[in-house]
Amino acid sequence: MAERWIASYFAMTIKPMNTSRCGWVNLANPLYIDYHDHEWGKPLHDDHALFELLCLEWAQAGLSWQTILNRREAYREMFWNFDIAKILDSTDEGLLERMWGYNIIKNKLKVLGVKKNALAYQKVVAEHGSLDAYIWSFVRNTPIVNHRTTYRECPSSTPLSEAMSTSLKQYGFTFVGPTICYAYMQAAGLVDDHEEKCMCRI
Numbered sequence: 735m736a737e738r739w740i741a742s743y744f745a746m747t748i749k750p751m752n753t754s755r756c757g758w759v760n761l762a763n764p765l766y767i768d769y770h771d772h773e774w775g776k777p778l779h780d781d782h783a784l785f786e787l788l789c790l791e792w793a794q795a796g797l798s799w800q801t802i803l804n805r806r807e808a809y810r811e812m813f814w815n816f817d818i819a820k821i822l823d824s825t826d827e828g829l830l831e832r833m834w835g836y837n838i839i840k841n842k843l844k845v846l847g848v849k850k851n852a853l854a855y856q857k858v859v860a861e862h863g864s865l866d867a868y869i870w871s872f873v874r875n876t877p878i879v880n881h882r883t884t885y886r887e888c889p890s891s892t893p894l895s896e897a898m899s900t901s902l903k904q905y906g907f908t909f910v911g912p913t914i915c916y917a918y919m920q921a922a923g924l925v926d927d928h929e930e931k932c933m934c935r936i
Contacts, residue, residue, distance in 0.1 A: 754931045758885045766800055771934060777877055777923035781865045784922060785855055786816040789848050791918045792909035793839060799917070805838055812836040813848055821852040847908040854906035872898050872924065879926045888927050891916045 760766045778784055790809060794802040802809070812833060814820040824832075826846055833845050855865060862868040872894060882888060891912035898919070902910040919925045928935045 754929075754933055756885050756929045756932050756934075760800060763800065763804075765803060769803055774921055775923050775926050775928050775934060778921075779866045779870070781859075782816065784865050784869055785818070785851070786810070787922055788907075788910070788918055789813070789816065789851055791921065792847070792914045793841075793844055794917075795844075795909050795911075795914060797839065802839070808837040812838050816848075818852050818855060821849055822856075824849065844909065850906060850908050854902070854908075857905045869898075869922065870924065872901075872919075877923055877926050882927055882929050885927070885929060888920070889916065895919060 755761075755767070755770055759770045778787065790802050790806060791799075793809065810816065812835075826849070829845055829849065830842055833840060838845075858865055858868045862871075878894075880888075895916035896912040898915040899910050899912045902915070916925070920927050926935065
């Protein structure tokens with residue numbers, strides 16, 4: 735009798751675990767699921783990770799994020815795990831020759847853009863102390879939490895991403911338009927755009 739009562743009590747008080755995800759997630763791709771569950775929208779403060787993410791975000795310009803995510807390990811190998819010093823030590827010719835050995839998007843401007851961004855990164859760090867301090871200053875170090883019923887409600891850009899784009903370009907970053915910057919803000923957790931139903935909301 736007691737066991738039946740306990741079972742009934744837990745059935746009434748314990749809510750089922752929420753396993754819902756944002757509608758943009760390709761449930762047929764385990765890599766995409768893992769990225770959504772453990773990375774996208776999580777506040778990111780590591781300089782190296784922030785630089786890598788920025789480079790990968792603009793690598794997707796004109797493509798899908800899934801295309802780049804599926805090649806992320808190849809990008810890491812291509813750019814020495816996004817080591818700033820090694821990237822800057824390389825020549826343009828060397829980078830263009832090197833890209834043929836890796837499963838990345840063979841876009842010369844984007845490949846050389848990583849070196850330009852490494853130079854811009856150094857300028858940001860010299861002025862702000864870290865990329866983290868600079869990037870997070872756009873949201874005053876506090877994530878913006880939105881309330882989206884569906885991912886389709888997310889804008890392609892905002893006045894804040896436009897401001898970030900303008901500032902990044904002034905430091906010499908390339909391929910950093912307002913749309914790329916908003917995607918970057920979402921991915922790095924400056925903006926929480928997980929759908930209301932999603933189990934990953936902050």
